[in-house]
Amino acid sequence: MAKRTSDFFVERLKTWGVTRIYGYPGDGINGVLGALQRAERAGEGIEFIQVRHEEMAAFMAVAHAKFTGEMGVCLSTGGPGATHLITGLYDAKLDHMPVLAIVGQAEATIRGATYQQEINLDRMFADVADFVQEAAAPAQVRHLVDRGVRIAKARNGVTALILPKDIQDETWQEPARAHGFTRCGPGYTRPRVIPHEADLAAAAAVLNAGRKVAILIGAGARGAADEVVAIAERLGGGVAKALLGKDVLPDDLPFVTGAIGLLGTKPSSDMMEQCDTLLMIGTGFPWAEYLPADGQARAVQIDIDPAMLGLRYPVEVNLHGDAAETLRALLPLVTHKTDRDWQAGIVDGVRDWYETIDARAKASANPVNPQRVVWEMSPRLPDDAIVTSDSGSCANWYARDYRVKKGQRASLSGGLASMGAAVPYAIAAKFAHPDRPVVALVGDGAMQMNNLAEMITVQKYWRRWADPRLIVCVFNNRDLNEVTWEQRVMEGNPRFESSQDLPDVPYAQFAELIGLTGIHVDDPEQLGTAWDRALAADRPVILEVRTDPEVAPLPPHITLEQAKAFMSAMAKGDSGAGAVLADTARQLLGEILPGRTGRD
Known part of the structure; x- marks a missing residue:
């Protein structure tokens, strides 16, 4: 049978060193999926990881790049599959990570006809990608792959290659040695760059x-x-x-x-x-x-x-x-x-600071101080652990209470600061380093937004990993906590229940339901034992901790303007004012009044 363009495409990716693709299927990309299947049967395949959502596939590609130094690769069908990728690709762009997005498209023969799932993807990806092109003929695909991958690697950026459905299935044609064709080759090595x-x-x-x-x-x-x-x-x-x-x-x-x-x-x-x-x-x-x-x-x-x-x-x-x-x-x-x-x-x-945050972590809360969750985790982690964090208030405790050891790796969505990256980052870390323990720190908002579904991906693949330990620690405070504090301190408004209240979800029970381990903690004295149990588990774990939403993620110094805004929010009838004022106001005043400290 004649080689199809999609078969050449997969072979070329293999030549460039691609070993893993994160994605979700769809008819617009079925030609490439068929080529991946044929390559797998021939013993020359690229591992395909089926995620629950294309946005998560893009986040996993970013994390692959972060934790391996290689280019990450994600795949989707056209239309909605392609639009789902965009958030994760912006994560790559803003954190300067090399990522290749492989995207299906409606047939070239109906482009411009307002066909089903037909979107001008090259325009959509134009801002996020350093290189974006839609193939119009089989002979074009060779230089699109070579140039696109080289640019992603050289610029630490995003390449989006768009393959119409019919082009994928057409017979492969090498570019001719003739006018109107170009003939290229693979390969790129980063240069040694030193100033004058x-x-x-x-x-x-x-x-x-x-x-x-x-x-x-x-x-x-x-x-x-x-x-x-x-x-x-x-x-x-x-x-x-x-x-x-x-x-x-x-x-x-x-x-x-x-x-x-x-x-x-x-x-x-x-x-x-x-x-x-x-x-x-x-x-x-x-x-x-x-x-x-x-x-x-x-x-x-x-x-x-x-x-x-x-x-x-x-x-x-x-x-x-x-x-x-x-x-x-x-x-x-x-x-x-x-x-x-x-x-x-x-x-x-630095020594005084660690005494301060140790004291803050041990302070009483209702029921568990979120700072203590990470404070208890940090010394227990093995030297080769990988830690991911979501955006939101949990990122505060990741930043301050997690003390990194030599040999450990850690990351999060930095420039984009997107919710929902912690679990896909952790999954990609496990595929990249299946012999290392991985911990994801996640707020309940991000868990409900999209990370809970990706636990099904964990369940699907965890038996492949040499070390089965993947711990997803959920800070369950029933509040979109970072935004709550921004409302209070930056806007001077009380907490807005309509936007901030979250449903109470039994995350640990969900883990048990799908065959993983679930651990629920609502007593700070049980935290250490819970972490020990999670780190000793024979399968992935959801560690659900009932944390206090009224423990403030304080900046290193409080300005007078921030203090005024905060007190204004309390005066306007904030629902958590009583609990907040008992601790947070004291710390705020200690920052701005001479001779006072947060521990007075």
Whole structure:
């Protein structure tokens, strides 16, 4: 039988090193699915993982890229299947992850006829994708695959390849050696990118002149952990971590101040307020108000993407280069600072901070303090664990109470901050690393939105994993908690029950219903035992914890405006005012009144 275009397409993906595709079937992509089936029967297949929803497939492709360094791949039919992909693809775009989306389309012969499920997908994907093309002939497919994959890998971005239904099933035709054709080949290796010597010298001069050096790292510093430690020790500085860079350095290094920003720590905030020099490495941290004031600090930035240079802070020396390579070239030019008072103060601040959050985690709540959920988890995790978090209030506890160990990996939807990413991220982590334990931290809002359905995907595949441990920890507070606090603190409005109340769902019972393990906790003294049991389970677990929605996800410092807005919300008849005022108002006042602390 003559080779079909879809067979060539699958072969070409295999040539590019694709080993796994996350997706959901549909008639618009059946030609490619048939080719995947034929390749599988021939022993040359690409693993296809059937998810419950195409958005989740895109999130899994992003997580595959994050946890392997490879390009992630997702697949959908056209029409609604394609529109479902878009959120996950924006997650890839904003977090600079290489992802290929394979998308079906109505037949080329009826394009423009307002046919069923016919959408102008190339226009729809135009903003999210670095490369998007719809195939019009079999001979075109070769260069679409080669160029699209190369661009996704080189630019750390999204490629969308759209294949009309009839083109998939047409006989494959090699492009001719003739006018009107192009002949291409696969292959891409990332280059070694290092700034010019003069720029390195200029950067070293700025860093050497500084007395109080602050370093901010993001996901772009992941391959440069040793170099970051070396330059921090040489400069006598502290290192703050943007949320996507949480797992770049372990939190047991005494000069690592932890997360920065709204979800960040007090030592990170204090360091940025007091530094005279800032070194940013591989980070697009968005909240510029948490960086030094204009004119306060001289700054150097390193990034592989020149579009990110000088974007958040007026940088004096911009270094376009790979983080590890650039730091290795920069280190010999940086002098060792003998004055260690600045770094010693940072170390003291970090130690005091951990005492503070330990006390906060152990504070009483109704019934369980959500901070304690992560505080109890953190020391129990094996050194090779992978942790994912959803957006929402659980991300606060992930950012502050989870102390990363060397060897652990962690991530979440960063730039997009999308709800619903934690469980698909965790599933992709298990497929990428089936011998490692994985934990997903999820709010009940995200669990109800789409993550509960993906537990069926877990049930379908978990027996394939060498280590069956996948723990989905649900913070069940019956509230869309992050938005509730934004209503209170940012808008000065009381909690709006109509928008914030969530149905009470028995998540642990659902796990048992589909053959997984369910654990329910409503007593803080049972948390440690519950985590031990979950980490010892012989199958995936939903650990459901009844958490208190009135424990505030406080920023590292409270402004007077925020305090006023909060008190205004309480005065307007907030339904949780009594419980909130008992603890949160005291902490707020302790932040803004001289001589008071949150522990007074």
